Amino acid sequence: MARREILRAHPWPVRLAHWATVLAVGIMLASGWRIYDAAPFYAWWHFPPQFTLGGWLAGALMWHFAAMWLLVGSGLVYVGYNILSGRFVRQFWPLSVGGLLRDVGDVLRLRLGHADLNRYNTIQKLMYLGVVAALVVIVASGLVVWKPVQFPFLRMVMGDYGGARQVHFWAMAAIVAFVLVHVVMVVLVPNSLRTMTNVGVKK
């Protein structure tokens, strides 16, 4: 029977932005892989075409440059809401080395706690802040790859056009790694889905 946990849904702007981001990231990954395959810059790597979107380069580019608006829009909603409401501080602070060491210890002893699903442990905080940072980097490097002439400062920071392509690639790899771990965690703690969907939570 039901384990009575106190579950509260995340605020609706966070839920909306989260699932819009999932859709946008999915489209951008699959179409981006097709674009990479048109001129792979690592001789040792290309993406299997069956995992790509768009059918050919022009189709992939259309998907990529359509979904980017969704990604940036939901990113602005997420970051804007969290900053203005003070939720970033409430949800992601404090961050401490002590807390991280305690969490890592708990993980190693297989007993990282989930007493209150609405409060993140230090590893969660770092993962979520980390993926937000990776998304900022992927958008910034994407701007340079898309418009190297219009963004001279960013272009310089990223190491010219070629550097920006590599930054873009590795930010993508970081996001994929996050998603893999993230989805495994949700499978292990399926109740957390309720907090992100507002289904079966305390109103």
Place this chain on the structure above:
Amino acid sequence: MKKPPPLKIDGASEREIAREVVTVLPELTRRDFLKGLVTLGGLSLATGVVLSNGAAVEKMLRAISRWNDGAQGALFDPKKLAQTYPESMMTRPFPFNAFYGIEDVPVVDGKDWKLELGGLVKDRKAWDLPSLRALPQEEQVTRLVCVEGWSAIGKWGGIPLGDFLRRIGADTTAKYVGFGCFDGYRSSIDMASALHPQTILALTYDGKPLPPREGFPLRLRIPTKLGFKNPKHIASLYVTNSYPGGYWEDQGYNWFSGL
């Protein structure tokens, strides 16, 4: 239709029952969750298949792509210059790229060639090579960025397109400048980009007349746009207000394709 009266069971309202249902919901099991994931996966796969085949989706994507043309036009700063590089950084050999193999590069006879002019242009007299070469020339070392993602640095010389358009009395308030080529290629650019100081009608590559593979006798070199917006082997130039499209653009590549 008449609304049914609110449901009441043992004096409890619909709302209260709903709340009760929520609190007794069993914990989502891992199996429920995985089932859900599989369903979701199947659904998204199905929509994915429908999406990538659907004519409606293609239409939507093209509409967004046209909207992106406008966004890029707004983002385009006519005063921002493309990065220039020292000659020591030139890519050698410069990669060849066209919609055909290098063995099919057209061989144009420079003696008979003339640049035909059309559209909203006052002086439509065709230009031969010696008279184009007699105009003031500029040279630049810039990066050509291909839509595929690779890029290469080269040195092109020629006539700033803005100077040329003013010289032939083109209507520079028109929207588009279009190009037709000997190999059947076509492309077109927006007027603001045509008037950009680094946009040139190139006659030379690396200080010498364009070799056939670089687009002899005349190509557009526009470092503020992707490579496919730099047509080679130009036969005609025209100024117009009706959207001209292009060889790749008509097939789905974004028209503005600015950098």
